[in-house]
Amino acid sequence: MKDLLLARQKQISKRWLDKIFESYPSDTSRFLSRESNPFANPVGRTFEQETSELCRLVLEGPDPEQLVPHLERIIKIRAIQNLSPSKAVSFVYLLKAAIREELGDCLVDSARHHGLEAIDRHIDQLALLSFDVYVKSREKIYEIRIAEIKRNVSRLLSGSGIFEPSEPDDSPHQCSSRGSGR
């Protein structure tokens, strides 16, 4: 089963990507799939590159550490696209449908169908990881929002004597060191 999936990896990843694009409104979907310049269409090209990598890793047998950076690049985008949390991470499940569609007739063979269970478990793991990554992205948004507010009133804060903004090195989570440590 694994060999079959690996042999069809390219096609599976293409189907997965198409399904993700189709989850956007039709005008957007057309643009995401057609525009090839990575600076004119950063979302489409990032999704293309990262889903291909994720697909490979999932089919090979995933190592969470390797999955996370690729997931991050996709979810960072989905986290700011006005999607509900469930929608934002839903793209992971589309991989199951993509695999089934690609294998089609081959799955009639029950032994092979059985082999899918392992892959499904990998995809479920990916879904759980994607939840972690989503929350991390959202936390980052709140963090940089606060950092910006502090920067915008930096002179008031430092001049008031009431509150001295923390030095950059005080916090490992400091978003921006320069400009906020006065």
Place this chain on the structure above:
Amino acid sequence: MATPKPDQMEYYKHDDMWAVDFLPPSTGWMETPVNFRPGSFIYPGKPKHLEYLGIPNPREWEVTADDWKLPDNWREIVLKTLRNRLERSRTLQVFMDVCVRCGACADKCHFFIGGGDPKNMPVLRAELLRSVYRGEFTTAGRLLGNLVGARKLTIDVIKEWFSYFFQCTECRRCSVYCPYGIDTAELTMLGRELLLELGITVNWIIEPVSNCYRTGNHLGILPHGLKDTLEFFAEDIEEITGIAIEPPINKKGAEILFVTPSGDFLADPGTFTCMGYMMLFHELGLDYTWSTYASEGGNFGLFTSAEMMKRLNAKIYAEAKRLGVKWILGGECGHMWRVLHQYMDTMNGPADFLEVPRSPVTGTVFENARSTKMVHITEFTADLIQHGKLKFDPSRNDKLRVTFHDSCNPARGMGLFEEPRQIIKSVCNNFFEMPENTIREQTFCCGGGAGLGTDENMEMRLRGGLPRGNAVKYVQDKFDVNTLACVCAIDRATLQTVCDYWAPGVEVTGVHEMLANALVMKGEQKRTLNLRMEPIGDDE
């Protein structure tokens, strides 16, 4: 039971979580209502500011509420205003009729590219307005309705306008590609004017406008506050350079009036750019003055209405006249330059009491400013560098690996491309361009322009900032870039946040901050600190 809104807990109730579908809405754009999720809209204007400015219908209201507390005759008001604007402006009438929906602009908006919402395609954003124009003002539209892309004005349309006209930063990237030259930013401006007649605007715009009308600047800094601020900067400069600077304020008879956005007085890293101006002017021995009244170059009136823009802009010429200066120099800012370059002369000119700007150091006459009498600081400084009038030690900026973000308005509004680059290349040793289709006239907006740069809409801004962040990330990965230079106060405030999300590790600087760090000043002590009070070089 009514469908719960995204800011209510019921929205996320368990059953709904199971009902995830992977498909987009099946309805057409006209029938798909706006989804006001927190993070995707800006808070409404507070009534006290509307009252102060004489704007109709001041009241407390909420974006997520069903009732926006509009006057009973709201429909009549909007249609009357639209008719008035159509009669007043031939351009608008042309913009309404001429678009053939070729789609050249469709994929050029940073909000569409980053967020994927089709109503952020400039062509569709303009259709939000055009469809009503057709439905209410054209015979074909009245008769055939939806068939010819026409619809009637309803409350849902008003809400849709609010959502999307405040998701446009008026950056005009789409206009660059329009074969008919339709300026979609002007349509956004019109849409906002129509909403304003109903008392619909956002607080992040209207509070600065109100402050500016009262005190001369968006932040509401009073004269003594501005004096304190500049003196505080002078103290820092003395600590860093050993040179005492006394900023000239409201100095009658000075040769030059200097006007910059007030964000540079309060918000880092704009403050460091402001210190940069002070050091440059001191080094040149320039006969200039700050004004505590013309204490704002920016003009949020541009994001409110043409009348408001004119009202706020008037102080600049008035103050130049009162102080008796010869010409005006303006700091690094974005939309400020669209107003000064394209509208000021028509609105509040002619400035026939001023002289054509001439650099007292090089003798260069700024012919491009013959009419407005106002010169951009990077034009002024690039001319100094061209004539070898400044001495630099670029190695002081050796820690910086720099790229340059063309701010939308100076780039597309006045063609300012080379001057900032010339300065940057003279004051640092490591400069790298971002990809061609993301700079100069094709530059991507920061996502926070035109009054969107507040924090409650952070998610929206990050969508808009995605294409710019993506290009920054590219040069960060490829050339190890760690600094993004720009010539706009809004950029300095908002791009840092964009970088923190999309390209963490890259920090934002103004061009004159970099210049001042490299500037070798007469009588200065050995520089060990930069303007941010950080050590220069490796001996930390």
